[in-house]
Amino acid sequence: MKLFENISLKPYTTFGIDVKARRMMMLEPGDEVPPLDGNVLVLGEGSNMVFTRDYDGTVITLAHSLSLSTPHSPLLTAWGGMVMDDLVQWTLDHDLFGLENLSAIPGTVGASAVQNVGAYGAEAKDFIENVEAYDLFEQRLCNFSNADCQFAYRDSFFKHHPGRYIILNVTYRLNQAFVPNLSYKALENLPHSTAHQLRQSIIDLRWSKLPRPEEHGSAGSFFKNPVVDEETYLRLKSEHPDMPDAHPLITHHSSLITYKLSAGWLIDHAGWKGRTMGGAGVWPKNALVLYNAGGCTGDEVVALARAIQQDVEQKFGVCLEPEAIII
Ligand SMILES: Cc1cc2nc3c(=O)[nH]c(=O)nc-3n(C[C@H](O)[C@H](O)[C@H](O)COP(=O)(O)OP(=O)(O)OC[C@H]3O[C@@H](n4cnc5c(N)ncnc54)[C@H](O)[C@@H]3O)c2cc1C
Incomplete structure (x- = not known):
């Protein structure tokens, strides 16, 4: 675990707004979460956040380590701090399919469950089997099934309890055969005969319409x-x-x-x-x-x-x- 005091959040968010946090705690897989007082904010890659002021409390963030386990195929458990797009790439490289339509969405695995991220005809909820979270109020680990997560459009149970849960791991149920999801009309006319091809088409399409975080916040x-x-x-x-x-x-x-x-x-x-x-x-x-x-x-x-x-x-x-x- 790493601790920082009075740290700029500019490099930790995609908008590039210059604000500071009084304290930041960065957890690695396997770290125990210590008891915390005062305001707590869980931060992924900060790709859906706009800070209007310094944060007078503790920001908890998870290191972006690639940490995965396969309890049994086609179930795959990923560390909450892992970059979501690294997970998408890993799954396709290991013949596990479904997440390709979510290619290149900025952010982390943990936030994919909070936000129920979605794009090009797919949503995280279609693949999430369960979520393991640390409850900061009761100071214990807890498990949420897909139904417990109460997923809706860019919404979940977690979104309504900010500062209470740290999502440590998300388990996805993936497909072992590639069946392209072309429910988003524009994809039909783009190369999609393999999952890697569909992923690349989606990445190209995304960045033709969206600002790349490294160029514009x-x-x-x-x-x-x-x-x-x-x-x-x-x-x-x-x-x-x-x-x-x-x-x-x-x-x-x-x-x-x-x-x-x-x-x-x-x-x-x-x-x-x-x-x-x-x-x-x-x-x-x-x-x-x-x-x-x-x-x-x-x-x-x-x-x-x-x-x-x-x-x-x-x-x-x-x-x-x-x-x-x-x-
Ligand atoms: C260029 C661009 C394109 C985007 N395109 C899409 C898109 O196509 N579809 C889409 O759905 N979104 C999109 N987004 C929004 C963003 O990528 C998602 O909302 C993403 O899930 C945010 O991930 P993050 O790790 O950055 O989370 P943050 O922005 O850091 O946090 C988002 C929320 O999740 C909570 N949170 C984060 N990690 C955890 C955790 N481990 N445990 C508990 N709570 C946590 C935070 O407290 C906060 O409430 C886009 C953003 C950008 C900048």
């Missing part, structure tokens, strides 16, 4: 795609016939039909793509992404996000909720 998609009722969807569709069609979503526990809209389209059509406010900007190739256009502060990112939320609400009557976590 961001948190990926800043807002969630809003889910609206049928009346709102039909009203918007008649006012804006060029708005992308949405499929009706029917939830199991209610008969309500809802529609998931494209937040990127709403922001783009409100005129925000490519605009900057202070040091924060809207990525010119993807209006869903707010980025660090040059030495931005967390407050500048939040001010830009609020301006976009107000404008979209005024123009379309739709509320945008941040996907990024603002600290």
Whole structure:
């Protein structure tokens, strides 16, 4: 275990905002978690976080060690601090399939369960068998089945208990045969005859639309795609016939039909793509992404996000909720 005092978080987050943490504890696989007082924040690669101030507490982070075990195939357990994309590459190199659609999503294995990361027609929840976490309140290890994790769109049980659980290991159930998941339409026309080929196609597609963290800081998609009722969807569709069609979503526990809209389209059509406010900007190739256009502060990112939320609400009557976590 490594301990740091008064440490800059700039290298530990993808937005590149210069704030400090009073204390940081970095755990390695096998370390025991000591009792902790005061505020605690668990940090992965900081790829979905925006810090607006110094953190007056303990940041716990897991070293990005490659640590894996195969309890029995096709189950694979990965250390929570492992970089998610290293895991994806490892699985394909060892003929275990399914995670290829999640290629190149920044962040760690532990956060993949917190966030239920998703892209190109797949979500982490489709593969997570169980999660081993350390409960900081009760100071004991605990196990969560897939159902216990209460996964939903970019959401999980853990997201509602910040500072309580450290996800130490995630076990995934993978496929032993490669069946390409081409449910995301654009993938059909890209090379996909092997899993490695599909992975490369997805990586190329991703970086044609997103800022590379090493070049421009961001948190990926800043807002969630809003889910609206049928009346709102039909009203918007008649006012804006060029708005992308949405499929009706029917939830199991209610008969309500809802529609998931494209937040990127709403922001783009409100005129925000490519605009900057202070040091924060809207990525010119993807209006869903707010980025660090040059030495931005967390407050500048939040001010830009609020301006976009107000404008979209005024123009379309739709509320945008941040996907990024603002600290
Ligand atoms: C360029 C770019 C593209 C992106 N594309 C996508 C995408 O396509 N799909 C998608 O879903 N996301 C995407 N994201 C968002 C981000 O990659 C995910 O949210 C990712 O899971 C965050 O991982 P992280 O390790 O950086 O977590 P952090 O940002 O450090 O933390 C996220 C949350 O998880 C918690 N957490 C992290 N690790 C642990 C742990 N071990 N135990 C308990 N809690 C923990 C944190 O407390 C926080 O609440 C993108 C981000 C960027 C910068």
